[in-house]
Structure formats: C-alpha cells, structure tokens
Amino acid sequence: MTVDIRDVKTFANLEKSFTLEEFWGMIEDNLPVRVGTNPTPEEAQEEMRNREHTKMFLAEIQLRYPGMSLTEVRLRYLGAPHWHLVTESINAINAYRTITNGIAYQTITANIVRQEITKMERALGLPDTTPPPVPPPATPVDAFLTLLAARRGAYTWIPGPSKTFTEWVNSPLPLDYPLPITAEINCWEAVLAAAAEAGLVPMGALRGSHLNTGRPAGRPLKTRTTTERLLGFLISKGTEKVTHDPATPGKNDINAGDVIVIERNMQHVVAVVTPNREQYRRIQVMSLWNGVSGGIFGLVKLEEVLRDGWRFQHSSLKELAQQD
Numbered sequence: 001m002t003v004d005i006r007d008v009k010t011f012a013n014l015e016k017s018f019t020l021e022e023f024w025g026m027i028e029d030n031l032p033v034r035v036g037t038n039p040t041p042e043e044a045q046e047e048m049r050n051r052e053h054t055k056m057f058l059a060e061i062q063l064r065y066p067g068m069s070l071t072e073v074r075l076r077y078l079g080a081p082h083w084h085l086v087t088e089s090i091n092a093i094n095a096y097r098t099i100t101n102g103i104a105y106q107t108i109t110a111n112i113v114r115q116e117i118t119k120m121e122r123a124l125g126l127p128d129t130t131p132p133p134v135p136p137p138a139t140p141v142d143a144f145l146t147l148l149a150a151r152r153g154a155y156t157w158i159p160g161p162s163k164t165f166t167e168w169v170n171s172p173l174p175l176d177y178p179l180p181i182t183a184e185i186n187c188w189e190a191v192l193a194a195a196a197e198a199g200l201v202p203m204g205a206l207r208g209s210h211l212n213t214g215r216p217a218g219r220p221l222k223t224r225t226t227t228e229r230l231l232g233f234l235i236s237k238g239t240e241k242v243t244h245d246p247a248t249p250g251k252n253d254i255n256a257g258d259v260i261v262i263e264r265n266m267q268h269v270v271a272v273v274t275p276n277r278e279q280y281r282r283i284q285v286m287s288l289w290n291g292v293s294g295g296i297f298g299l300v301k302l303e304e305v306l307r308d309g310w311r312f313q314h315s316s317l318k319e320l321a322q323q324d
Helices: 005-012 018-030 041-065 082-092 108-125 140-150 163-169 187-197 203-207 226-235
Strands: 097-101 103-105 259-263 269-275 284-286 297-301 311-315
Touching: 005 041, 005 082, 018 041, 041 082, 041 108, 041 297, 097 187, 103 187, 108 140, 140 163, 140 187, 140 269, 163 187, 163 203, 187 203
Parallel strands: none
Antiparallel strands: 097 103, 259 269, 259 311, 269 284, 284 297
16 A cells, blocks of 8 residues: 555646646546556555555645645656655655554555655755644534544455454443554444544444334344444434436535445445535545445545445434433
C-alpha cells in the first residue's frame, strides 16, 4: 500500500488545469492498463488502495497549498524545496508502519499523511502549513464525522461479523480501547465503531441486548445472528427504499452523518460525509469494501457503490436511542 509517486508526478505536470476529480476520472479510466490487461482481483485491489492513498496525499497538499495546485512542484523545479517536500513526504509515508500487538503493519491514514507532510516541512525549513486543529465537536454527529475523516485509509475489509469487532463490542470498556486502525472488520462495523465512540450510538444497542427494530424479524431477537441484529438496528429508522437506475431522480434529503444501507448480494453500509441534496449519486461517503477502495476505509461517491437495480435507504443515527 503506497502513495503512487507516478500519479503525483503526472498531476503535477499536466499542461492544463484539472480538478482532482477530473484527474482521478482519467486515472480510473486507465486502471486496467496500469495493472495489466487481465489483473487478478488482488492486483486490482492493490491498485485501488494505492489510488486511495494517493488521493489522500494530493487532497492534503491542495488543502495546505490552495493557490499552488502543485504548480510550484512541477518537474521543471526538480531540486526546489517544494518538490523535495512532495517526494520525501511520500517516501516517509510509504515507509510508515503501525505497530499493533507487537506486529508492524503498513497502514496509511489521513492523519499519518498530515503528520508526515508537517514533519517534512520542518525538516526542509519550510513554513508550517498544518491546518488548524478541528474545533471540539459541538454534537455527536460532528464527532462522528471527525472520526470518519481521521480513519480514511484505516482497516482491512473482511466478511462479517468479524471476530475482532465482536470481541471489542462485548469487552468491558470498549470506548477506552478503540479498535486499532489495522483491525480486520467489515463495512458496518467500521461505521458503528465510529458512531459508538462519537456518542451517537449507545454501546448497549450495539451489543444487541436492548435492540428493538420495531419490525417483524421472523425469529425472536435472542436467536438472531449478530449481523441480523446490527443491520436491523441500522435500518430501524430508514426511509423508503430507493431503486438506483439511470432514470431515478437525484433529489434527496440525506444529511451528513446519516448511514446508507445498500441491498445487493450482501448488505453494504456506508456513512455520509458530504451531502448533495440535488444529486444523491454525488454524495461522498466513507466505505469499507474491496469493490471500490481495495478493502480499506475510503472516501468515494455514492454512485461508485451502487449498481443499476440495487436499492438503498438512509437512516439518521442521532435519533436512535438505547431501548429498555
């Protein structure tokens, strides 16, 4: 898993101005060529992970140097401080290892990208452009969004329910010991862990001991699987279902901090980061899934996790309370 210096150099040397979204559209169109004509699933997923890390890096650079758009670090400025900043930050980020239980994992998150760019600015004698600290969250929804942003790039997707999440959610003090960023969990576990830590969802509800969806489930609550209980919890306040296809109107009332449950061969759960009331397809969500981010917690557009004919519904977690 790496930030891809090739993509950064390509973007820095474009002859015309492209937005990051336009640039990534071009890169994604060329994905099969870059990883081979017939890539294995593992090769394609590795490329998707690298692409997500590179997106994180370019987004951070443009946040810190908003008027630059990387013009100052074009290849014609080889040897200039800002070019060293880019290349040496990437080397440091790609060499970063997170230690969990004595084992070193190569895990790159948004926080690590920011940390290494700041360290390199100081090493090169450049002004510190670290964005100011985020104000303390005013609401649990704000805290939830802050945690989602910080965990971009974290985790590794596996089918759930995972052993790691199940043990964590049932441990005596889970909120005192958050899941490590290297945890192997599934999509809804990543979302619910952040929601619980933000105070948006009670831990008792996640354990299932007080869960009541208010809908027929076919079996008594105590006999349902962990998956059935938690997915029931997520959709208990869901709106009407929307079937995604080219003719579906884009207008919606989906808010930041909502969760979206997508129906397909298995349920996929994403968390809304940036709403778009005019076009649901352009909503930005955090998604942990092999299909779009290579199996890490990535920032994607909602349309990237939808296929024609799939249905979805959204829920507001802030209204959900522990049931007695």
